[in-house]
Amino acid sequence: MRRVAVVGVGHSKFGRRDDVNLGELAFESIKPALEDAGLAPEDIPLLVVGNAGFCEEMLPAVAIADYAELYNAELMRVEAACATSSAALAAAYNAVSSGKVDIAMVVGCEKMTELDTPYIVELIGRSGFFFWEFQHFGLTFPGYYALHATAYMNQYGATEEHLAMVAVKNHKYAVTNPYAQFRQEITIEQVLKSPYIAWPLKLFDCCPITDGSATVILAAEEQAKKLTDTPVWVEAIEGCAGSANLSKRESFVGLKAAQVAAERAFKRAKITPDKIDVANVHDCFTIAELMAMEDIGFCGRGEAYKLVEEGQTYIGGKIPINVDGGLKAKGHPIGATGTSMIYSLTKQLRGEYIKSNQAPIKHGYALAHNVGGTGHYAYITILSRK
Amino acid sequence: MSKKEEKPYILSRPLTLIYKLPISKTLPFWEGLKQGKFMTTKCKKCGRITFPPQADCPSCYSSEVEWVELSKEAELVTATAIMVKPSSFAQEETYIVAVAKLKEGPKAVGWLKGVKPDPAELKEKIKPGMKLKVETIVPKEGSPYYVFVPA
Numbered sequence: 112m113r114r115v116a117v118v119g120v121g122h123s124k125f126g127r128r129d130d131v132n133l134g135e136l137a138f139e140s141i142k143p144a145l146e147d148a149g150l151a152p153e154d155i156p157l158l159v160v161g162n163a164g165f166c167e168e169m170l171p172a173v174a175i176a177d178y179a180e181l182y183n184a185e186l187m188r189v190e191a192a193c194a195t196s197s198a199a200l201a202a203a204y205n206a207v208s209s210g211k212v213d214i215a216m217v218v219g220c221e222k223m224t225e226l227d228t229p230y231i232v233e234l235i236g237r238s239g240f241f242f243w244e245f246q247h248f249g250l251t252f253p254g255y256y257a258l259h260a261t262a263y264m265n266q267y268g269a270t271e272e273h274l275a276m277v278a279v280k281n282h283k284y285a286v287t288n289p290y291a292q293f294r295q296e297i298t299i300e301q302v303l304k305s306p307y308i309a310w311p312l313k314l315f316d317c318c319p320i321t322d323g324s325a326t327v328i329l330a331a332e333e334q335a336k337k338l339t340d341t342p343v344w345v346e347a348i349e350g351c352a353g354s355a356n357l358s359k360r361e362s363f364v365g366l367k368a369a370q371v372a373a374e375r376a377f378k379r380a381k382i383t384p385d386k387i388d389v390a391n392v393h394d395c396f397t398i399a400e401l402m403a404m405e406d407i408g409f410c411g412r413g414e415a416y417k418l419v420e421e422g423q424t425y426i427g428g429k430i431p432i433n434v435d436g437g438l439k440a441k442g443h444p445i446g447a448t449g450t451s452m453i454y455s456l457t458k459q460l461r462g463e464y465i466k467s468n469q470a471p472i473k474h475g476y477a478l479a480h481n482v483g484g485t486g487h488y489a490y491i492t493i494l495s496r497k
Numbered sequence: 498m499s500k501k502e503e504k505p506y507i508l509s510r511p512l513t514l515i516y517k518l519p520i521s522k523t524l525p526f527w528e529g530l531k532q533g534k535f536m537t538t539k540c541k542k543c544g545r546i547t548f549p550p551q552a553d554c555p556s557c558y559s560s561e562v563e564w565v566e567l568s569k570e571a572e573l574v575t576a577t578a579i580m581v582k583p584s585s586f587a588q589e590e591t592y593i594v595a596v597a598k599l600k601e602g603p604k605a606v607g608w609l610k611g612v613k614p615d616p617a618e619l620k621e622k623i624k625p626g627m628k629l630k631v632e633t634i635v636p637k638e639g640s641p642y643y644v645f646v647p648a
């Protein structure tokens with residue numbers, strides 16, 4: 112296997128983007144990524160599009176490749192629910208590391224606001240296990256995570272206040288992120304007073320419905336060193352499947368798929384969790400950030416909410432998490448979320464992130480934790496600047 | 498979270514999708530519900546009881562499974578109440594979805610009736626280990642299903 116580096120990244124404004132269609136939105140991250148890498152459209156021999164499928168285009172990869180006229184590329188679309196563009200990145204990484212291609216582009220792009228909210232709630236709810244869970248019982252995605260929140264709070268004594276602290280932190284960092292959907296601070300009181308969406312989760316525990324795109328360009332070692340002085344190396348990208356049926360889960364206080372993916376990733380990268388300088392974790396709901404911290408191994412089981420209470424997940428703390436605003440406040444355009452994490456972490460490791468959001472880089476490692484469904488899929492990516 | 502003005506758009510052609518969901522291989526489950534029975538599959542080769550039922554054993558991959566009747570006794574594992582509902586459930590009152598551990602071992606997902614979906618009452622009552630029983634429901638329209646109720 113060859114070493115592979117991130118050599119270009121681009122990001123669109125996240126939010127309710129009713130001013131653009133799918134191709135136009137993808138272009139907003141494709142163009143800056145090509146500029147960042149110093150490449151032209153015809154230099155891309157493989158284009159992997161991450162799109163979970165919530166807009167009118169049945170073949171989103173085709174619509175995107177056509178708008179940017181990336182006709183020289185082998186083209187495919189990858190789906191792994193909310194981990195879609197991490198899976199797309201894995202496919203591109205495999206092609207580059209194996210020697211099949213020297214360069215590959217991953218475009219994560221999702222348009223979610225073209226449907227009214229109840230229909231999006233319906234489509235995402237159907238994305239669990241439709242036949243046995245949605246058809247008769249109408250589970251929603253906030254509902255799936257709420258089942259975990261209830262279990263976690265009952266087992267470890269965490270409270271709704273602890274969940275609120277996660278939202279408050281992520282909103283704080285979104286204020287200075289120009290790409291973020293929600294750029295205002297919130298208070299614990301505001302979170303606690305917001306209406307219940309799926310008890311015990313409230314409106315401000317939940318990520319918004321978002322349109323957005325983020326693009327990552329990978330290159331093999333030899334090409335990467337020619338293209339850039341600041342390659343960011345992909346040390347590991349590992350995934351694992353989890354049960355679709357919640358009834359098959361042993362436990363509801365963590366996500367098994369993420370635990371296995373993390374173990375595999377640390378083994379592949381030959382490092383331990385304490386070497387991670389900054390992490391983006393899948394905080395689609397506040398409870399998810401707590402479970403992620405424990406699943407990755409930043410702390411023991413039942414300890415994440417105590418770290419949050421101590422402020423250890425802010426910049427300057429033990430492990431800065433989601434200091435770009437996270438899914439919670441930056442927004443969660445399902446198929447673009449994985450590549451958006453890679454965008455933020457690449458900028459972090461290059462030391463060129465937004466000044467107020469730049470984490471201190473001591474060991475030179477960053478980690479992205481991207482979950483599809485409620486741990487139906489999970490991907491862990493470890494990046495380094497070494 | 499200020500509401501920005503909507504940008505210009507045109508409406509897509511409408512599309513209504515209704516899928517036909519095959520139940521040939523789980524028919525005893527659906528027929529059982531109509532008779533008040535809670536049925537599932539048990540592998541003849543390795544003995545695994547699966548819930549939901551499935552025609553092929555996911556442990557040993559044998560397709561030799563038999564149908565067994567479950568006791569309807571269960572214990573609560575975790576629960577939520579769905580306040581913001583999907584469009585196709587818009588007519589329902591707020592409903593509680595629970596994961597329960599069946600006496601025979603596997604877990605099941607279903608509605609929990611008989612507890613008020615009010616945050617204060619949920620906080621007090623939704624505790625792991627709460628004793629539940631399964632009730633079968635045959636609605637006037639649509640397919641039969643089951644719910645949990647406090648035992």
Ligand SMILES: [Zn+2]
Pocket residue numbers: 540541542543544545554555556557558559
């Ligand atoms: Zn078997």
